[in-house]
Amino acid sequence: MMESNENSPIIRLFHVSRRYGSKHALVDISLDINKNEFVFINGPSGAGKTTLLNILYLGTPVSEGQVLIDGMNLSRISRKKVPVLRRKFGIIFQDYKLIPTKTVFDNVAIVLEIMGKKQRLIQKKVRSVLRTVGMEERQNSYPLSLSGGEQQRVAVARAVVGAPKIILADEPTGSLDPESAEIIFDLLKKFHTRGTTVIVVTHNRELIKKAGGRIIYLKQGSLQSSLTS
């Protein structure tokens, strides 16, 4: 396994296809995403945007082709190595996917517990990240007592606390009001400036225009364009 250096892409897709029975979710996708890029994946509903994201963290396997993530070939990865792969990512979902029975603090801390970090470090890092996303004062609250925007901020905190190499965000602002959406995007930009590769699936053209970065456009499972704005 080779880690990518400064000049090589951190994500590489070679002729990747994904089928669900007779339905083609992705068709012959080849693309590279470099380190520290901010990439939007755009396209109409059913274009394969979420499928593409799922493939990257092995939420779904490829039907054809090869995927390299930071030097790891996903088609040759053993079951035991899948958690190692996933720890390279920080993932943000449209529906937040917070654990309802755990507090804000514990929802974020779980990532560091999984990584085997010591309690003292966990306390320090979690508080720091919650402060960054503006949720330190609500650390003992439960997700259901938070607004959508607040929950998504906690989800962002969970995604970044483990210092991942890549952030994947699937419609992170899909259920949020414009103000909250802007806060989330600002946070993603902030973490991007710290050296993290960010990939965002979104319909929000306003924010794409505002944020800048590369836009990968999918339609009916195929790559239509990959342009830097």
Next chain:
Amino acid sequence: MLIFFKRAVNDILQHRFLNTITIITIALSVFIVSALVLFFVNANNIMNNWKEGVKIMAYLESDAAGESIQEIRSKILEMYGVQDVRFISKDEALKYLKNRMERQSSLFDNLNKNPLPDAFEIRMIPLSQTGERIELLASEIEMISNVEEVEYGQRWLGRFSNIFKLLKLLGYAMCALFFMAAVLIVANTIRLVFYSRREEIEIIRIVGASDGFIKAPFYIEGLIYGAIGGAIGLAFLYIIFCFISSNVGQGFTSEFVIVDFLSIKVLCEIILCSMIVGWLGCLISLKHILKT
């Protein structure tokens, strides 16, 4: 490890009803199995005590003379399995009887003649005390001239040994059945707890949790079920044991029958087995769940 233990405890507290049922089931299984163990341990001890006390009494004819008494003694000592031979004279026997029947001493006042015979009390080597050997020895002694009658109070011991062996086998079978039942109950509980936490487990998988991270708290839960269930089962057995022994009193124990509760070593072994039941239940359940 502490993190896993905390998660296990949290899980148990979050599904109190389900976990209480599981722990009670284990406690009941442990109670029944331990009661069987208690019975067999004590029955074994009692039987061993009785075997040690096995005495064959050889009653002599009334006209047996001193020399022939010595001859009889030598013949018996030479027989296979005989440890010791003691001569009990008729006078000694009468004195012993009078002491035992002190309240009925008036019965002896009108005796003109000692009706009791001279006798030999024969003790066997413990290893030779099988039902068959005792019977054989008794019949050999009976063949000696001047021996009128041979008796042994534990004639039934041989038959009881066989019944006891059969009961032991049945006991093992019952223990195995209860063990299996407890394992399956734990497996089912873990399955239900797992499915109730399915969403959470899916989320922590996505953020990079390994199978080991996910499974560890469940295994600890299984061990906790076993430990607590085992302790409750044994405590309940002890309470019943104390209740019976305090209420039955002298009838419960006597000079020859002493019933003890299980030793600390056996108690620890039962708790350990109970914890293994919990752990096995988890293993069976998680192996299947994580495969699917």
